[in-house]
Amino acid sequence: MKCPVCNKSMIILEHEGIEIDYCTRCKGSWFDSGELALLLHDELRHEESLEPALLKKGARSCPRCGKRMRYGNFPNTKVEIDVCPVDRGIWLDKGELQAIAKAQGVSESMQRVQVFLHNVFGSQIEGEKEA
Numbered sequence: 001m002k003c004p005v006c007n008k009s010m011i012i013l014e015h016e017g018i019e020i021d022y023c024t025r026c027k028g029s030w031f032d033s034g035e036l037a038l039l040l041h042d043e044l045r046h047e048e049s050l051e052p053a054l055l056k057k058g059a060r061s062c063p064r065c066g067k068r069m070r071y072g073n074f075p076n077t078k079v080e081i082d083v084c085p086v087d088r089g090i091w092l093d094k095g096e097l098q099a100i101a102k103a104q105g106v107s108e109s110m111q112r113v114q115v116f117l118h119n120v121f122g123s124q125i126e127g128e129k130e131a
């Protein structure tokens with residue numbers, strides 16, 4: 001899959017059953033429908049909506065199906081996310097995952113996100129420093 005921002009081929013990262021497509025150039029990441037919910041919530045809260053209440057037409061195309069994505073604020077935050085209206089995948093720019101976890105104020109999800117980022121991006125961040 002190509003990054004919707006810089007069109008570079010993304011790499012697939014996996015952690016505890018959650019698979020994301022990650023762009024090493026702009027550090028954005030793509031979550032298929034439901035994957036972000038898995039990361040942020042425990043099982044009982046899967047059905048909680050993670051979609052912005054108000055969606056505006058955006059300029060980026062969905063890396064999965066090519067349809068024009070919409071954008072809006074992640075619920076209860078000021079973080080603007082891109083959502084595909086067809087397959088409900090979510091695109092997060094660099095730093096937005098951390099911002100969402102922080103804004104949610106749930107230490108448990110913050111912790112989960114930190115472990116996720118460490119396990120998934122840790123080796124890469126170190127690799128970049130070495131390079």
Ligand SMILES: [Zn+2]
Binds near residue numbers: 005006007023024
């Ligand atoms: Zn990119």
Ligand SMILES: [Zn+2]
Binds near residue numbers: 063065085087
């Ligand atoms: Zn799509």
